[in-house]
Amino acid sequence: MTILQAQNIDKYFGGIAAVTDLSFEVEKGVIYSVIGPNGAGKTTLFNMLCGYYVPNGGTITFAGKCLSGLQTHQIAALGVSRTFQNLQVFYNMTVLENVMVGCHLRTHTGLIKAALRLPSVVREERQVREWSMEALEICGLAHLADREAGSLPYGELKRLEIARALASQPAFLAMDEPAAGLNDTETVEMRELILRLKGRGITILLVEHNMGLVMQISDRVLVLGFGCLLAEGTPQQVQNDPAVIKAYLGEDV
Amino acid sequence: MKRLSGFYVYAALVAILPMFFPDNYFVTVVGATILLNVILAVGLNLFIGYAGQISLGHAAFFGIGAYSSAVLTTRFELNAWLAMLLGLGLVYVVANLIARPILKLKGHYLAMATLGFGIIVNIILVQESSWSGGPDGLGNIPNLSLFGFEIDSDLRWYGVIAFFSLAAVLVSLNIIDSRAGRELRAVHGSEFAAQMMGVDTVRTRNNVFVLSAMFASLAGSLFAHQQSFVSPESFGFGFSIEIVTMVVLGGMASTYGAVFGAIVLTLLPETLVVFEDYEMLIFGAILMGGMIFMPQGLFVFLTQKLRELLKRQRTRANKVSNQSVKPSKPLECDS
Amino acid sequence: MFDQIIQFLATGLSVGSTYALVGLGFAIIYNASGVVNFAQGEFVMLGAMSAVGLLAAGVPYPLALLVAILIVTLVGFSLNKFAIEPARGASVVATIIITIGASIFLRGAALLIWGKDIFSMPAFSGNEPIEIGAATVVPQNIWIMGITVVLVLLVRYFFDKTLYGKAILACSCNKTAAGLVGINVKLMLLTSYGLSAAIGAVAGLLIAPIAFTSFDAGTMLGLKGFSAAILGGMGSGMGAVAGGLVLGVLESLGAGLISSGYKDAMAFVIILAVLFFKPSGLFGFKSVDRV
Secondary structure (H helix, E strand, O other): OEEEEEEEEEEEEOOEEEEEEEEEEEEOOOEEEEEOOOOOOHHHHHHHHOOOOOOOEEEEEEOOEEOOOOOHHHHHHOOEEEEOOOOOOOOOOEHHHHHHHHHHHHOOOOHHHHHHOOHHHHHHHHHHHHHHHHHHHHOOOHHHOOOEHHHOOHHHHHHHHHHHHHHOOOOEEEEEOOOOOOOHHHHHHHHHHHHHHHHOOOEEEEEOOOHHHHHHHOOEEEEEEOOEEEEEEOHHHHHOOHHHHHHHHOOOO | OHHHHHHHHHHHHHHHHHHHOOOOHHHHHHHHHHHHHHHHHHHHHHHHHHOOOOOOOOHHHHHHHHHHHHHHHHOOOOOHHHHHHHHHHHHHHHHHHHHHHHOOOOHHHHHHHHHHHHHHHHHHHHHOHHHHOHHHOEOOOOOOEEOOEEOOOHHHHHHHHHHHHHHHHHHHHHHHOOHHHHHHHHHHHOHHHHHHOOOOHHHHHHHHHHHHHHHHHHHHHHHHHHHOOEOHHHHOHHHHHHHHHHHHHHOOOOHHHHHHHHHHHHHHHHHHHHHHHHHHHHHHHHHHHHHHHOOOOHHHHHHHHHHHHHHHHHHHHHHHHOOOOOOOOOOOOOO | OHHHHHHHHHHHHHHHHHHHHHHHHHHHHHHHHOOOOOOHHHHHHHHHHHHHHHHHOOOOHHHHHHHHHHHHHHHHHHHHHHHHHHHOOOOHHHHHHHHHHHHHHHHHHHHHHHOOOOEOOOOOOOOOOEEEOOEEEOHHHHHHHHHHHHHHHHHHHHHHHOHHHHHHHHHHHOHHHHHHOOOOHHHHHHHHHHHHHHHHHHHHHHHHHHHOEOOOOHHHHHHHHHHHHHHHOOOOHHHHHHHHHHHHHHHHHHHHHOOOOOHHHHHHHHHHHHHHHOOOOOOOOOOOOOO
16 A cells, blocks of 8 residues: 655756656555665655655645645654754764654653653653663664764764664654665665664665665665656666666767 | 752752851852852753753843832732742743744844844833833832741842752753753754654744743742842843853753853852952953853863863773783784 | 934934944954854944044044054954954854953953043044034034945955955855865954954944943944844845944934834844844845755
8 A cells, every 4th residue: 555655746946946747656665765866856855755845846645644734743743754864863962862852752741741750751761761772772773872972983873863763663764875875884784774674564765876775675766867757666677777777877879 | 869969969068058157148148149040040051052042132031020020019019929920921921922933043143133132121121110110120129928937038038049949950950851851952953853753843942942931030030029129230131141151151951060150150250359340351251261162161171071080090090900910912003 | 304304314324324334344254254243342342442542642633543443453353363263163152152252351351441431532523513404414424424435335345356355255155165275264264353343443433423432332333233234134244234224224213203212122123023024134145954
């Protein structure tokens, strides 16, 4: 069944058309990759999905709900989470605290209850800690829980973002270039992590430049070029599509 | 509870000092002022230090609280505690009203807008002399009384203010160590990521602004009754800067840092009085020097130095005990 | 009534010229270093106070003015060298506190040197009132507006047409790139602070004969100059100038027609209005965050 549906999405910045008439569907539980050269509109698409940008035209529907007009935190409440291309880690907190923020939607202590430190707050803190350590363990970061986030190397910060997103128990996770800047070993670990996430039933929308990774794990691939859909299908179909080959490798003159 | 061990030490100090020095001006009067400033600093720290915003106009809320208490008790003869509650209510309304447009701004723009707000409130207090008493202020503010006890001595005022001050610190510590606290710090860390985790960042910033304003209002009401007199001078741009300095110089994103900042900034003018004409000059120099060389705040700076010192002593102690053990191979440099 | 308005306009333009110069000074420093200089008003105050001090010491009038400007320019250099440069990379809050600290420091210095007295300064060319249509002005008003125009045009020329000026603008766009093409970024920053201070000093010298001066005369002026810069749009020097003139006129009209007690509040109500409805100001432009 379809969990995400984009219909005729347009996005302009002034005179520049970042995304034009884009339509696609994502089935529940798959790994759906979006590839394309830089500037093709991939991150713009992500930002529209998260409510950071408002599409100029078209609609995005998630789990039957139309996302237009919704703010980012409302979209998150529907079960959408995300990791960022330019890391958006909370450097002012520890690794564990970063992930604990991920549990925000699963808890409800506000300023007043917190100020009075009611027993429910104490119980909630314990619960949040448990959930967060769980997420850290899945991502292999449990041993770094009390370190300052700023002291972690790049590869581990990428996994921290995933742990944080994981803690919110999302139905849908958009990952913006999770393998960027990783060496071969780290990329393999990232691949396994993504597959583990899929195994937990999370639908994954992946933007990646690492073609090897994309072709290995994706169920379907969408190719963007200049904001338009170039091709869509299984990895094999996309690899053999002449339009895709032309966009990436050029034609014979 | 290990979590609050620092608080218990602090509370003990606050309680013990007046027991040993009940007649000492420094303890009862200056101490009470310090404790009052702690309320202001701790409240503002939630907004500036933890949520990462800025306000150069918080003296306005201090003033609204003070004048609410002053006007309601002198002109309308309302009960002092009721007046205080009404003051809190007024600040709640005002802060919520300006929060929406003001908090859309960031950085310098937010600083300037809060500055403008603070100055406008101050000018209103000066101009509307029919109820505010104008630049000459409002006097004869009645004392607070608690269960028939009138709070009319320095020592009693110390007690009342200490109670509220400790409550403020405790509330701040409780908030930080909870989902609400992480919300604040997430907004500071990365607003977009916070939103992606489901945090309504607009509402978060709105609420912490209002909360910090209410801390200031409470302090203002206490101030009005303690001094029996209010005048617009105490609630202007200069004092707004003082409160911000307490937070920033003391150490942002640290409740104890704010407490420390309040202590230092309150004691500083008392010690600088010695220098007479040089007072303002030296204060300015300290502000500049402090922010240039200790941008993370005095408290964090000192605790870091302390930690380094302890570490050095520990390694020295280890070296002494390991002297008999020779290293198996010479130390190599990292390649 | 109409005559009154003309008078208010004349006064407003005169005061507005001062705000324009202070705002211009703000804009120059903000453009070059991204710092909002809360000590800008103190440059204005120090210009006037230094001149007063020099005149009292017997220095001839024109020389006193020049030396005063020089002194304040040096103060501007010092501010950059000793307070701003060491704090490169500090957060917005920290930088604000630093410049506020500098403003307190300079005010403290003035207090120490000249005490709490209020001083007056002789006008450039006498006090005979001049009638221009329905408005009465003193020669000093003409000097203020005239010199402001000249100074603004000079600054405009400097930044638009000279290589040095363009180099400073390059630093404000991208320090790293500017450094890579051989621009001495530190020197450019130093220059912009000196220039801004000099402009502030000129403003102080222009207004002192009319408005008197004392150790804390700079605070409100600085804040209003800042309002002018915001009104015009932070980052636009000419916008700050326009903002200053508009602010001066609005303040004068407001004080005359509505209430003089709330005159000072006018500037801040305007700031709030601008910040709430169009933060980029009259001539600034919006920026989009890249995520």
